[in-house]
Amino acid sequence: MYKQDIKKRIEKLRELINHHDRQYYVESRPDISDQEYDRLMRELKELEALHPELITPDSPTQRVGGEALEGFKTVEHRVPMLSMDNTYSADEIMEFDKRVRKNLEIDKIDYVVELKIDGVSISLLYENGKFIQGATRGDGVKGDDVTVNLKTIKSLPLKLEPVRGVKIPGTFEARGEIYLSSRMFLKINKEKEKNNEEPFANPRNAAAGSLKLLDSAMVAERQLDMWIYGLGYVEGSVFKAQSEALGFLKGAGFRVNPRIKKCRSINEVIEYCKEWEHKKDSLEYDIDGMVIKVDPFAHQRALGHTSKSPRWMISYKFPAEQKETILEDIIVQVGRTGTLTPVAVLKPIELSGSTVSRATLHNQDEVARKDIRIGDHVIIEKAGEIIPQVVEAIKSKRKGRERKFSMPGKCPVCGSEVKEVKGEVALRCENLACAAQLKERVKHFASRQAMDIEGMGDAIAAQLVDRGMIKDYGDIYYLKRADLAGLERMAEKSASNLIDAIEKSKRNTLNRLVFGLGIRHVGIRAAWILSARFGSIDKIASAEIEGFEAINEIGPVMAESIYNFFRTKENKKVIEKLKKAEVNVKGRAHPAPQGYGAGSAERKALEGKTFVVTGALENFSRQDAEELIRQNGGNASSSVSKKTDFLVTGKDPGFKYDKAKKLGVKIIREEEFKKLIQK
Numbered sequence: 001m002y003k004q005d006i007k008k009r010i011e012k013l014r015e016l017i018n019h020h021d022r023q024y025y026v027e028s029r030p031d032i033s034d035q036e037y038d039r040l041m042r043e044l045k046e047l048e049a050l051h052p053e054l055i056t057p058d059s060p061t062q063r064v065g066g067e068a069l070e071g072f073k074t075v076e077h078r079v080p081m082l083s084m085d086n087t088y089s090a091d092e093i094m095e096f097d098k099r100v101r102k103n104l105e106i107d108k109i110d111y112v113v114e115l116k117i118d119g120v121s122i123s124l125l126y127e128n129g130k131f132i133q134g135a136t137r138g139d140g141v142k143g144d145d146v147t148v149n150l151k152t153i154k155s156l157p158l159k160l161e162p163v164r165g166v167k168i169p170g171t172f173e174a175r176g177e178i179y180l181s182s183r184m185f186l187k188i189n190k191e192k193e194k195n196n197e198e199p200f201a202n203p204r205n206a207a208a209g210s211l212k213l214l215d216s217a218m219v220a221e222r223q224l225d226m227w228i229y230g231l232g233y234v235e236g237s238v239f240k241a242q243s244e245a246l247g248f249l250k251g252a253g254f255r256v257n258p259r260i261k262k263c264r265s266i267n268e269v270i271e272y273c274k275e276w277e278h279k280k281d282s283l284e285y286d287i288d289g290m291v292i293k294v295d296p297f298a299h300q301r302a303l304g305h306t307s308k309s310p311r312w313m314i315s316y317k318f319p320a321e322q323k324e325t326i327l328e329d330i331i332v333q334v335g336r337t338g339t340l341t342p343v344a345v346l347k348p349i350e351l352s353g354s355t356v357s358r359a360t361l362h363n364q365d366e367v368a369r370k371d372i373r374i375g376d377h378v379i380i381e382k383a384g385e386i387i388p389q390v391v392e393a394i395k396s397k398r399k400g401r402e403r404k405f406s407m408p409g410k411c412p413v414c415g416s417e418v419k420e421v422k423g424e425v426a427l428r429c430e431n432l433a434c435a436a437q438l439k440e441r442v443k444h445f446a447s448r449q450a451m452d453i454e455g456m457g458d459a460i461a462a463q464l465v466d467r468g469m470i471k472d473y474g475d476i477y478y479l480k481r482a483d484l485a486g487l488e489r490m491a492e493k494s495a496s497n498l499i500d501a502i503e504k505s506k507r508n509t510l511n512r513l514v515f516g517l518g519i520r521h522v523g524i525r526a527a528w529i530l531s532a533r534f535g536s537i538d539k540i541a542s543a544e545i546e547g548f549e550a551i552n553e554i555g556p557v558m559a560e561s562i563y564n565f566f567r568t569k570e571n572k573k574v575i576e577k578l579k580k581a582e583v584n585v586k587g588r589a590h591p592a593p594q595g596y597g598a599g600s601a602e603r604k605a606l607e608g609k610t611f612v613v614t615g616a617l618e619n620f621s622r623q624d625a626e627e628l629i630r631q632n633g634g635n636a637s638s639s640v641s642k643k644t645d646f647l648v649t650g651k652d653p654g655f656k657y658d659k660a661k662k663l664g665v666k667i668i669r670e671e672e673f674k675k676l677i678q679k
């Protein structure tokens with residue numbers, strides 16, 4: 001074939017494949033067999049392999065991923081991705097409508113109502129009909145460039161179809177939501193469980209986690225999908241209404257949700273919201289509410305937005321799903337520090353897409369306050385979608401056989417006396433050898449932020465304790481490959497890997513070990529401070545209470561806790577074991593938690609600067625971020641003022657963001673913050 005012909009054939013193949021992708025992934029109406037499709041794809045791949053100079057970024061072969069990223073570039077959105085105000089009742093929706101009509105001084109208004117997909121918001125940039133770049137919402141102003149990963153989503157059009165009667169804008173942003181189907185969510189979690197990994201809490205977390213994977217081949221396996229619901233920046237104002245924009249998007253090949261409805265009155269809006277509140281479980285993906293938008297763009301522009309959210313759009317959030325079931329028993333769990341927690345054992349019931357058979361009851365006071373009894377009919381709901389809670393007992397359904405519950409006087413696992421802790425509601429088992437606590441301590445010791453022993457997950461730690469192979473975490477270093485190979489769910493290879501991981505952990509920095517010891521009240525930062533101050537386990541162990549109290553950041557309660565820890569016979573023995581196994585117990589120069597910021601006395605990158613942290617950060621809790629600021633010599637404040645030098649913003653920053661903007665405070669994102677503390 002002549003080069004010109006090859007180029008033509010390649011273009012033809014791409015066109016065909018794009019068409020079939022669209023039929024399959026967007027329209028759900030495939031018109032060729034999988035074999036025929038594979039043949040086209042194979043031919044294209046072969047031709048491209050022979051002529052790599054003809055490969056273009058919008059070729060369907062470029063979807064498969066495989067490119068490993070080192071990180072994500074930051075992208076500024078051309079039009080900010082604003083957040084939305086929420087409503088929770090029909091009355092509030094009515095009020096929204098009233099406000100809108102009053103503002104516009106009109107009586108009648110059209111709305112577009114969409115399903116609120118519980119996924120990850122993204123913005124897709126197209127130039128001359130081609131997909132150029134995709135970014136996460138980030139803080140609304142800037143997000144992460146996830147182009148390579150987005151390309152693995154087959155329903156994302158790399159090249160747009162012509163739309164009759166519309167000139168496709170030269171440059172525009174399509175906005176939408178990336179999500180994971182319930183089926184894929186379950187599949188991924190099953191696999192995670194098999195590998196002894198922490199499962200994702202919900203499909204949204206799974207989608208967000210997948211989108212941020214650095215290996216796009218892995219992203220492709222996750223089979224993410226998307227719904228496109230609108231436009232961001234558009235070159236030249238081409239469209240007159242949201243409904244029209246949706247029609248264009250659909251025509252151009254985007255996956256637009258067929259359940260989007262145009263409503264002629266607010267009553268129709270409310271009716272539609274209520275309809276989906278009842279039908280939401282019939283979908284193969286999660287929705288957590290509805291989105292209501294004023295349809296005409298002219299009206300949207302006239303209404304404008306507050307600093308935080310548009311005035312022409314609002315969400316209606318479905319109430320947390322509640323269900324009735326029977327509380328069959330109350331059991332008591334023992335945590336790492338020995339805290340006893342009552343847990344409700346429920347008659348299993350489907351709730352918000354998963355089977356619920358346990359719910360936390362927090363503590364004895366909570367059980368008493370709600371007067372929850374064993375045998376009660378109870379109402380449960382999922383708070384924050386993850387942990388089910390008992391809302392109340394239905395007292396009218398009592399038959400007189402229900403039993404009151406009280407916390408046991410002895411630890412349910414080891415039988416030791418439990419003690420009340422001064423100033424806390426909790427009861428605690430203080431037996432250090434208690435198996436329940438031991439499992440938790442081993443897990444903590446091996447956890448990523450402590451000794452980071454990969455492969456020592458829940459199931460393995462539990463087996464090691466139950467089989468008596470580990471009596472304390474010092475024993476981890478005396479495990480043999482043969483011991484591990486005998487465990488359930490432990491392949492030969494993973495036994496070797498675990499031994500290697502254990503060996504490697506011996507060289508960890510001191511602060512990791514100190515944190516891993518699990519001294520009550522000693523978190524990552526305190527562990528770091530102790531390591532930096534004392535420089536070895538021996539010096540920490542022999543210090544007097546006053547020695548700890550003299551440190552600014554350590555209060556009397558923590559000081560006492562540290563002191564007591566190293567005076568306890570059992571703990572002394574464990575530390576001897578660690579030393580004998582040649583675990584590193586010394587060293588002054590250690591990176592701070594997770595490699596962020598050394599913060600030693602010599603290097604104070606943030607000296608004299610005042611920071612406020614707002615919104616949800618991805619890599620740190622707010623407390624951790626504030627700790628790092630202090631470690632690096634800066635001040636962490638909770639409110640924005642003229643004295644604030646930097647506002648560090650995470651997701652959903654809130655009013656502090658507005659205030660900082662007003663006062664001209666420098667606003668930085670997490671990425672920049674990380675760079676500052678790494679200096």
Ligand SMILES: [Zn+2]
Nearest residue numbers: 411414429434
């Ligand atoms: Zn116990």
